[in-house]
Amino acid sequence: MTRARPWSNTFSATGSVWSEIWPQLLAAGEFGSGSAIFEEQLNLLEKAGVFTALVPEEYGGFEMEGPAALAVIEDLAYINGTLGWTACVGVAGGLFSFELPPAGAHEIWSDSNPLISYAGANSGTLTPSGDGFTLSGSWDMASGVTHASWVALGCTVEGGHPAATAVALVHRSECRLGPPWVPVGLAGASTAPVSIDAVPVPRQRITFDVTDEQNSHTRRRYRFLIPSAMGAVSLGIGFACLDSLASRQVRPDAEQMKHQLLGHSYAQLLAARSFLHEATADVWRRASRGQASELEPNARQRLAATHAAHVANQVADAASRLGGMAAITQGTSTSERWLEARTITANITVGDLYYRVYGGVAADGRAPLSWP
Template identity: 25%
Template sequence: MTTDSVMQRVAAEPAGPARAAAFEHALDVLRSRRDEFNEQRFVPSEFIGLLKRAGMYRASTPAMFGGEPMDPSSFMRMVERVSAIDPATGWVSSFGSSLVYFAALPLETQQRIYAAGPDVAYAGGLFPMQKAERVSGGYICSGTWQFASGCRGADLLGIGLMGGPESNGMPLTALVSPEEVDIVENWDVAGMKATGSHAIRADRVFVPEDMTFTRGGTPQIDEPLTRYPVLAYAAQVLAVVTLGAARGALDHVAEVGASKTSITGGAAKGNRPAYKAGLARAEAELRSARAFFYDITDEVWAKATLGEPILDEERALLRLGATHAAHVGRTVVLNAFDLAGTGAIYENHPLQRYLRDALVPAQHAMLQTGTYEAAGAVLLGMDAGIPSFP
């Protein structure tokens, strides 16, 4: 592909009050349209445009190409706020961080990608890795790739290729334009419906070699965000979605519990000892997991900013904080569901959104239960037993 096919992009508002107002506007629109997004099973490109105006899609573009890279905590707090309204949209917004992968591309390629502006929405359907035909100057790619979250609103798409001698056996990501591939609408799920994580299908698409990269490969740009552990960040931006979902669920049960009477006309649910204690414990668990999550993020970011070496133990703590956030957040949402009682079983109940979506992040390969063991192994100086960990 060539990047000439990428359309003129929506640009972020100027940093400061205008951009902050754009973010609040996007949140207001999301509150009114989240049911629509879930029913149609994707976040539309015009809403991605609102998030671009809020700066979320230049947050990982290198400064040398006009980006305004955000520190991970600041970016993830934005994702968390989106997720507290609709976790599935939060999941899509989290990929505003994914341009860090592009730092492994040749500088000339990056310059072409950002020529139309730094606000780029990227989505990748990387698995299963497909064997491409090596030809002069690049690859002929065919196959179907699953789980391309946000593909319906992306400017660029990634597909996964098996690695060869040219990549030392490491898998490659090949960049294609949406016009070159088909989106196979197979996203039929109970949770995270609005992520639109459909499959991508290509039929003998040529991809120049300079439009391929190794995910997590050596960056060609030295900026603080390119020094931050890229694979750990990929896990973190997904985990923070669960923290947002948990926040939304707890806010709901707190609001209901503060009501004067229950739906039956009896004592308000909040007056019940189990409700008060359950809400308090869930609040403490959420805040504790969140504190660990952001604390280790800021510790490692400080080292990245100073250009100091980041140890494997610190990378493992980033991964541990992400896994713990996803699992604790899921438990908190289940606790909120329990407090809500029988009414929460109805599909139109507000907690159903958080319940269905919050179950998903901890199922992701980067956040599954086994990553607890892998983090513990690294902290003990042992082999993690999981590829590309930490």
């Protein structure tokens, strides 16, 4: 049985329906990350309203603060990385409730708790058609798409519209899905290519990235939470690795090594967690107040998300090495968590380059690279 962590437990301590769902998720056990999330777990997450954690109350959501939502994602990733990743995708999808016109947000969220997949690359073309638009294109990767009800797709805008790019939300039934992506870790995250051809999209389901820099920032100001959510998944996996190691018997001559590794690794993870929550809370407050985007706080928040993912990966690797052959045997919880942690660091959203980005900001006051 997975044991609780005293420094988190946000999910289980909310005092709402979530506290009822938590024991059921635990009872489901640590289902293997190599298999798809079962319908039972998805139904529990939807029933609990996890995918509407950030959605405003007027649309039926919980309207949580960003850092609190990170703790929920971390708790779920502690049970299983794929479960946490699916929660990450669903929570992040709720961010579009801040960007869409009210009619579009009501259409999507008012009577359901949908999971929204997101393919952020501008790989589609949005073309004016009557009072709305049509969307065509192909996207290499949309995480969570086979579980999703809606898909948010990045695109360029044709026809002289003042916005150069946009994100359009379409129902998953209007998408053609390619063969699922099967990574070595988080294999149940239901990621697949997406393509559509001339699908009508009403204006109310489109969020335009307008050309005016400040106006664009105001509409998109909460998307920064996406890398933080990925970092939270990594932290949950890292803490699960360490708690598993703490309860594992080792040879008497390795006991002191185990204690040293545990103390050092818990310190690393707890520090990374504090950094992530502090940096995220700072940028969340700025966004909530409608303040202009500033380079250093934004770069620091991205650094914190990247650092959380990479520290968790280092901790999982160290725990795996101490566990010996048993820890790298296929199908064991330690090996699966190690692969999950490593898989997240391969995502460009929390890629190693963000150490260099923040280094450039600290040294020269400017970002040396464009930010993917």
